[in-house]
Amino acid sequence: MVYHSDELVVSLADKAAELRRTLIDMIYCAQSGHPGGSLSAADLLTALVFHKLRLDPANPLWPERDRFILSKGHAAPLLYAALAMRGFFPVEELKTLRQLGSRLQGHPDRLKTPGVDMTAGALGHGLAIGAGLALSARMDSLSYHTYVILGDGELQAGVIWEGALFAAKYRLDNLTAIVDYNGVQLDGFVRDIMPLEPIVDKWRSFGWHVIELHGHNMRQILDALDEADDIHGQPTVLIAHTTKGKGVSFMENQCTWHGRAPTPEQCQQAICELEASDDGR
């Protein structure tokens, strides 16, 4: 396994902090959107978009690019911020989130936004779509890898497990799923609404290679993504333990911040906190 330098880890952590501040500002400007699950997935998505994925922002449909599906499409502000900063479209456009006529729809739209590989928003689709894509790649002997970020509440959808069965049957080692296991969904705690434990045993029994990790530890994320590369003959899932609303004290672990925009004061406080945590990393 490759050793990741401190410089890389620090620069990616800085990028994640910048994404968090940006997405809070976007949701504030739009006065609509989903901060909680965007903040929880920020480190995971940063590792993918700014390090792991083979991408060409000048050629978003480059056939050899790695594919990425944000199955928990409500984290769209995070994805848009990352794609803009990666160079897929102008950063100034982020302010148009959810406005009439914007390319930045409430949930990702593959036909509107450069860099978005698949439309998402209604939960439950991404894993089976990713499996079909991964198998296509293998049939054509193409080397691209397919990554899917799933929400934890989303795992309550039966169709996720239909995709999981298929990926295991066809031994899709070019498919990696990443569960943003923040433990909070729209109506409350996952453990109260419909518990997923024992989540590791579930995936293992479905035939997947499972890696558990701290989803806000950049080095662990990078190592886990590399480990997935070395797994052959079965798909890999990363169970990333995260915090909903990560980095903003009053949003952390609060289901009320699943899909709500901050007031001006809350926005200011959130960005202050995110700058402070940046300094104190």
Added chain:
Amino acid sequence: MADKVSMRVAYGKALEAYGAANPRLVVLDADVSASTQSSYFAKAFPQRFFNVGVAEAGMVDLAVGFALGGKIPFVNTFAFLLALRAAEQIRTCVAYARTNVKLIGSYGGLSDAFDGPTHHSICDIAVLRAMPNMTVMVAADAVEVARLVPLVAEHDGPVYLRISRADVTNIYSANYQPRIGKGTILREGSDVTIIATGVMVERALRAAEQLHAAGVATRVLALHTIKPLDRDLLLAAAAETGAIVTVEEHSIIGGLGSAVAELLSGEAPVPVVRVGLADTFAETGPYEALLDRYGMSIEHIVSAAKRAIALRA
């Protein structure tokens, strides 16, 4: 009347033949390949056939993935399961995302007659037709379904094609060449137009014979494409005959009859009388007897034509 032939076997063989010509074709089925006859393709091209088990929703999402990967996926199962169980997958990931997925709803209408209302498909067209970006088609016979397979495969975008479990009488001759979005005039007439789709085309023709014998010059249009409608053909029929009957093996809510009425009420208002299943579930029984009992007999079509003419006067 000519011998009846199996529409689904014709479909299965056409899929196999097209699969030989186009390596991008992949075929999915949800544990009913022996019924849909996607088994022909499965036997010939096992590397491009995926039986996903009893998982219709997942099957559509998998097909979306294949389409994103540049394949042309044909998704097969019973029409009611495809249109209803996988409806949200189709709406979000096929129609809205405009992925190149081909949805083949087998056992359309009442054709799975003896399995009863749980297996009848009476509102698939209504559901699929309401989705933007979707092309909605119904095959009338074994010749047509075989001709449509390559057209559907080569059409750029989502398509729903409904086929029947039934053995059917071939309407079309071997040199028939359908085009997506275009209907066919099967019989000329100026008193009334019967517009039919699917298996009901044959009954519409037989009804027209009776009407002609009774002195009613009846035009018969066959529409394999319900969306987009062949606007020119329908407007001409409305203008030239002034009375319309629609005939389909589907609820009279939301299917061909609704589509025709929606078009004509806005552009060429003439009486439109709809023949189909009158907002009820059918029951278990022999296929032809079910069609007769539930409003789709030849007599129903004949009396609907007379009613449309009376309404015009």
